[in-house]
Amino acid sequence: MSLTFEAKRNLWRSMLRIRRVQERIESEYLKDEMKTPVHLYIGQEAIATGVCAALRADDAINSNHRSHGHYLAKGGDLKAMMAELFCRSTGCSKGYGGSMHLVDVAHGNMGTSAIVGGGIPIGTGQGLAFQMQKLDRVSVVFFGDGAADEGTFYESLNFALLKKLPVVYVMENNGWAVCSPTNTRHCGDNVFHKGATDRLFSAKIDGNDPELVLETAQKAVERARRGEGPSFIECVTYRILGHAGCVSQDPKGYRDLAEIEAWRMRCPVCAYQAKLLAECALDAQALAEAETEISAEIDAAFAFARQSPLPTAADLHHNLFCE
Amino acid sequence: MSLTFEAKRNLWRSMLRIRRVQERIESEYLKDEMKTPVHLYIGQEAIATGVCAALRADDAINSNHRSHGHYLAKGGDLKAMMAELFCRSTGCSKGYGGSMHLVDVAHGNMGTSAIVGGGIPIGTGQGLAFQMQKLDRVSVVFFGDGAADEGTFYESLNFALLKKLPVVYVMENNGWAVCSPTNTRHCGDNVFHKGATDRLFSAKIDGNDPELVLETAQKAVERARRGEGPSFIECVTYRILGHAGCVSQDPKGYRDLAEIEAWRMRCPVCAYQAKLLAECALDAQALAEAETEISAEIDAAFAFARQSPLPTAADLHHNLFCE
Amino acid sequence: MPWSRIKPDTNEPEFLSQDMHGSATRGLAASEPDFQRGGPTGRRISYGEATNEALSQALSLDPRVFVMGQGVDDPSGMFGATKNLHLTYGRERVFDTPLAETALSGIAVGAALGGMRPVYFHNRPDFLLLAMDQLVNHAAKWHYMFGGAASVPLVFWACVGRGWGSAAQHSQALQGLFMHVPGLKLVMPSTCYDAKGLMLAAIADNNPVLIIDHRMNFKQRGIVPEEPYTVPLGKGVIRRNGRDVTVVAVSHLVTEAFLAAQELAGEGIEAEIIDPRTLRPLDEELILSSVARTGRLVVCDTGWKTGGVTAEIAALVAEKGFGSLRAPIARVANPDLPTPAGYTLEQAYYIGKDDIRRAIVNTVRGQEA
Amino acid sequence: MPWSRIKPDTNEPEFLSQDMHGSATRGLAASEPDFQRGGPTGRRISYGEATNEALSQALSLDPRVFVMGQGVDDPSGMFGATKNLHLTYGRERVFDTPLAETALSGIAVGAALGGMRPVYFHNRPDFLLLAMDQLVNHAAKWHYMFGGAASVPLVFWACVGRGWGSAAQHSQALQGLFMHVPGLKLVMPSTCYDAKGLMLAAIADNNPVLIIDHRMNFKQRGIVPEEPYTVPLGKGVIRRNGRDVTVVAVSHLVTEAFLAAQELAGEGIEAEIIDPRTLRPLDEELILSSVARTGRLVVCDTGWKTGGVTAEIAALVAEKGFGSLRAPIARVANPDLPTPAGYTLEQAYYIGKDDIRRAIVNTVRGQEA
Numbered sequence A, B: 001m002s003l004t005f006e007a008k009r010n011l012w013r014s015m016l017r018i019r020r021v022q023e024r025i026e027s028e029y030l031k032d033e034m035k036t037p038v039h040l041y042i043g044q045e046a047i048a049t050g051v052c053a054a055l056r057a058d059d060a061i062n063s064n065h066r067s068h069g070h071y072l073a074k075g076g077d078l079k080a081m082m083a084e085l086f087c088r089s090t091g092c093s094k095g096y097g098g099s100m101h102l103v104d105v106a107h108g109n110m111g112t113s114a115i116v117g118g119g120i121p122i123g124t125g126q127g128l129a130f131q132m133q134k135l136d137r138v139s140v141v142f143f144g145d146g147a148a149d150e151g152t153f154y155e156s157l158n159f160a161l162l163k164k165l166p167v168v169y170v171m172e173n174n175g176w177a178v179c180s181p182t183n184t185r186h187c188g189d190n191v192f193h194k195g196a197t198d199r200l201f202s203a204k205i206d207g208n209d210p211e212l213v214l215e216t217a218q219k220a221v222e223r224a225r226r227g228e229g230p231s232f233i234e235c236v237t238y239r240i241l242g243h244a245g246c247v248s249q250d251p252k253g254y255r256d257l258a259e260i261e262a263w264r265m266r267c268p269v270c271a272y273q274a275k276l277l278a279e280c281a282l283d284a285q286a287l288a289e290a291e292t293e294i295s296a297e298i299d300a301a302f303a304f305a306r307q308s309p310l311p312t313a314a315d316l317h318h319n320l321f322c323e
Numbered sequence C, D: 001m002p003w004s005r006i007k008p009d010t011n012e013p014e015f016l017s018q019d020m021h022g023s024a025t026r027g028l029a030a031s032e033p034d035f036q037r038g039g040p041t042g043r044r045i046s047y048g049e050a051t052n053e054a055l056s057q058a059l060s061l062d063p064r065v066f067v068m069g070q071g072v073d074d075p076s077g078m079f080g081a082t083k084n085l086h087l088t089y090g091r092e093r094v095f096d097t098p099l100a101e102t103a104l105s106g107i108a109v110g111a112a113l114g115g116m117r118p119v120y121f122h123n124r125p126d127f128l129l130l131a132m133d134q135l136v137n138h139a140a141k142w143h144y145m146f147g148g149a150a151s152v153p154l155v156f157w158a159c160v161g162r163g164w165g166s167a168a169q170h171s172q173a174l175q176g177l178f179m180h181v182p183g184l185k186l187v188m189p190s191t192c193y194d195a196k197g198l199m200l201a202a203i204a205d206n207n208p209v210l211i212i213d214h215r216m217n218f219k220q221r222g223i224v225p226e227e228p229y230t231v232p233l234g235k236g237v238i239r240r241n242g243r244d245v246t247v248v249a250v251s252h253l254v255t256e257a258f259l260a261a262q263e264l265a266g267e268g269i270e271a272e273i274i275d276p277r278t279l280r281p282l283d284e285e286l287i288l289s290s291v292a293r294t295g296r297l298v299v300c301d302t303g304w305k306t307g308g309v310t311a312e313i314a315a316l317v318a319e320k321g322f323g324s325l326r327a328p329i330a331r332v333a334n335p336d337l338p339t340p341a342g343y344t345l346e347q348a349y350y351i352g353k354d355d356i357r358r359a360i361v362n363t364v365r366g367q368e369a
């Protein structure tokens, strides 16, 4: 794939930003100010980044409990996200949603479900809406290997195929669902890969390679825009930290340390940074500048969140119904 | 497949018996004595017959709303079935179930669900129970092409593959779900056929050929008994009558008359009878005898049902809970 | 099926229906139609036709509206409710679906988020049990969970399948479950007029609305204006005035209660019949002020007794209207059992006019213990 | 997570617990153990340990019993309830599952029909919404629908996830839904003793039983006999005697109600605290006879108010205990809203001791309207 240096730097910067935000959350989590369960995206940054780079602002994404990366890559405001994690009124969901329920209507993120698999049909329905309105918008659904256990995945994909909906299904196979490895839940590759080659564009790719993710997503998105129907992209990756919370809260013993170590060595952010440095798409100065900018942005977002007002009892009964 | 003449005659006789029972129900339905929705099996007899011929008495079957054929082929008592259709206390479900909820514990038919797809996980669970008890019993699940729309099918098959359960999934693809043709509900062949060839024994066969059904089912059943896991057999067939009730109640216009006529010409009972006559596995006398016997059995069953007592208000509160 | 003639086609009773043409009703068409000012103008049409007309008008008034569901384009068209709509509006806007109630419900949610206004016909409430996750975990919570940032305007519809020997899995009246769910509006019409007006109101509403209808209603014919109009959600109506006892009844039991009340008028008991029309939001005010006058309450529902609609309405009055209560509250509901198939058992199972009558008499005259 | 310390580890109150060692409790082991005759003999263990012990004993006593569920073999073992069971009994009898709650629930039903006694840990009640079809349309109806020919002995378990900022989809207390379903037994323990005894009773029962537990319970420690024993389903218990008002509370609200009652004793109000322990079958007799003595009722539930558990218990008394009622029934339940995530909103949302106290005072002294 021939990307401009600028495009490459954008990919890298998006990944780096997601990484640094996640790290900061992790490092501050024990302070007990973010009273909401966080599911960190460390190790998976290339996926959200690569896919969202293939999208327009008005395309939709649908995410899950592990949503920080998707939200940010799609253009979400960091301040509004951090305020949500601090459960403030200035949060993207005004403190009603918390970490698992981010929303960003302006960028096509119409709200995030923490029911595993729950977002798959919803993202499919958004694709249906775009098709019915004769828009060329595309709906992307991000979900985990755990969500692919759920029957809604099969039902949704069947419907998307039937109607040729502009939906791209992105499965982030990070090998685990909480403490359950994929092989205690699936038996071999997903049946859609080989079972629907006549109807479905499907690919199983290295999810740690942002350029490959972008390239594959672009094919899928173009196909969707042309009205040729859905795609299914399985991105192989790894959840480097624990399922939820910060590192010190991760229960020990369910994963092989060697497995974690091997994937740490394949860190998508470090690897891509090294690649761009080697290609001279990036130099030490740009790197340092980016780190400084990101760090300042994060500081500002945390400060914004901390200074923002908390919702009060008087807010409790708002918004049950839409007028 | 080399079947003895006797085995062939048994297949034929089972099919003929199911057919004649269905016809009798159809012809008497307007009398309004059977106050329960009937879903007739005419046109699909070779499937229940062929599959059940591959089973032992202690193997389990799980059926659906269109269950008369499965119930009878698995050894179910015609009297108890007809009494159930007449909603009598002597019915297999004592009049609480009606036509859609047949049960026959003695022959491994532990009860029938009329929720489309509802029986698929239940039959899977029976397979799990057999495996956990280290029995070599097999669980067969009969379901329609409509049920294959449901996510429980995917979830169940995934689990059966994972645990190598002794379950045979028999999909009766009769082209329709009520008034909806398959192609308004599915997009092409089921993904399991080609998507899981490494894990699953699957076959798409002519469901109107009882010998082929038997042969395929035998392979699947033997595989299950050997602990090698589940199979998926798609039997292509046709529902010659309407979805429910008798012919005069069938709404007109949703199916092509030519389509119905073409499948009538491929009637599994007539075709197999003709084949056996041609092979001299059957002669006119045996045929006449069988018709007479079956007709007498049906008369007796209808008489039994009509003479049986009706449940009364005093029975209403029985059996909510099992002691 | 012949034995499906559980109730002959019949004109619905001439209810008092104060509200029918009153202020609570709102015309949808630009010029306020006649029926708003004067007496009833409209044709006598069937319940299915009334529902169908509402759908048809919604489809023609709002390009965002579409109708989906397993069988909506069948020759029978969901008891007539969706009949032939696909011919007028095309299969892109009125379409059949796979039997995949879980995902299709989520697809409806997503379509709503994407700017459409789906109307999903689920046929029987029994099948809604497959849609619970999307309905309860998603649709009902979406607006609140995101602090109001997004909304899910959709209508789910299902029709209770009483009779036919439908048995345990095809006859459930599950409003008792859905009444418990915050964020969901729950509608149960009882007249042809309301079937149309409530459907149009539900489609116009910006929230998830579940309409639970009833096979028995579809046997009715009633006066229905031709113009589009809405009946407001959350407003009940008094179907008959009476001083001795308040009878709250839903869906087709409104008619049964009305008939019981007419019989009892001859015996000196005057029952006030309230049709809440929507169970959520519930018109608490209407019920409480009626009980304040009558001092007695009988609640009738087509669902199970324990933990159902009758429980909530009884509890409401025991909590907020206790001071006016002069007798134990009576609940008339189906027994706490799955529905049996057999017709003799069905007869013992289902409640109707006589059960309501008995409960009224006991409540007014005192029970023989 | 640190902020999950919503309630410190604590000994449960010393309830009256008449029944704890009374006739209603039945020893499971061959020889009747000591605790049946004498005073409390047992160790003080945590709630998780008590549940774990029940599962372990069931697994060792009955080869048909098995434990399944997403995460049952996790290091944390479902709040400790299933911890390490797979090490003792093997992964064939204690196994992790795919995230496929709909089918896995049906698989449990099928396994029960095939001769096993599954115990399916569903983690949060929220996920049970995916299991509704199998639970309500299948498990709950199976015995009745086939005239008693087959039965479905299974236990579903789920634990309400209050706190943690769990928000709308991970904190629901959905007993109000399940209480409406005939054919399902519904259990909500509140003490360590009952957690063990009710689990063993549920597993021994030949019907589908749903146990809804609560995170807050898992902070408790209490006296639990080592031997296997059952606490009968359908029998409630008086946790505290009082003459002025009957307070029915479920799950961890039993403790909250008890603490409120202790405070009020100093102010001259004696509240009787009833713990129904099972909501279906409900010990109506116990509640009605208490109200007959006190003339007043406060009902407390961890779920939503409208159409929930408090509705049914209030309606029951308004119907069958009206004659003894001297004040409006009060209901203390969560507001009719999805659970908000933010801790300041959570604080406003959840009910506890003070809300119960207020309701008791109002009920006994009369409300300031």
Ligand SMILES: Cc1ncc(C[n+]2csc(CCOP(=O)(O)OP(=O)(O)O)c2C)c(N)n1
Pocket: A065, A066, A114, A115, A116, A117, A143, A144, A145, A146, A147, A148, A174, A176, A177, A178, A239, A243, D070, D099, D101, D127, D130
């Ligand atoms: C329907 C449902 N079941 C169970 C859970 C509990 N749960 C939350 S996240 C999770 C694991 C999901 O795994 P996966 O989809 O692979 O996403 P990952 O966490 O690996 O990113 C589980 C089991 C849930 N939220 N929803």
Ligand SMILES: Cc1ncc(C[n+]2csc(CCOP(=O)(O)OP(=O)(O)O)c2C)c(N)n1
Pocket: B065, B066, B114, B115, B116, B117, B143, B144, B145, B146, B147, B148, B174, B176, B177, B178, B239, B243, C070, C099, C101, C127, C130
């Ligand atoms: C979950 C559910 N959805 C809808 C129905 C209504 N229904 C009953 S039978 C049927 C068609 C089933 O088609 P298929 O599985 O192909 O079986 P067939 O009738 O063709 O034998 C439908 C939609 C139902 N019983 N259950």
Ligand SMILES: [Mg+2]
Pocket: A144, A145, A146, A172, A173, A174, A175, A176, A177, A178
């Ligand atoms: Mg994963």
Ligand SMILES: [Mg+2]
Pocket: B144, B145, B146, B172, B173, B174, B175, B176, B177, B178
């Ligand atoms: Mg079919």
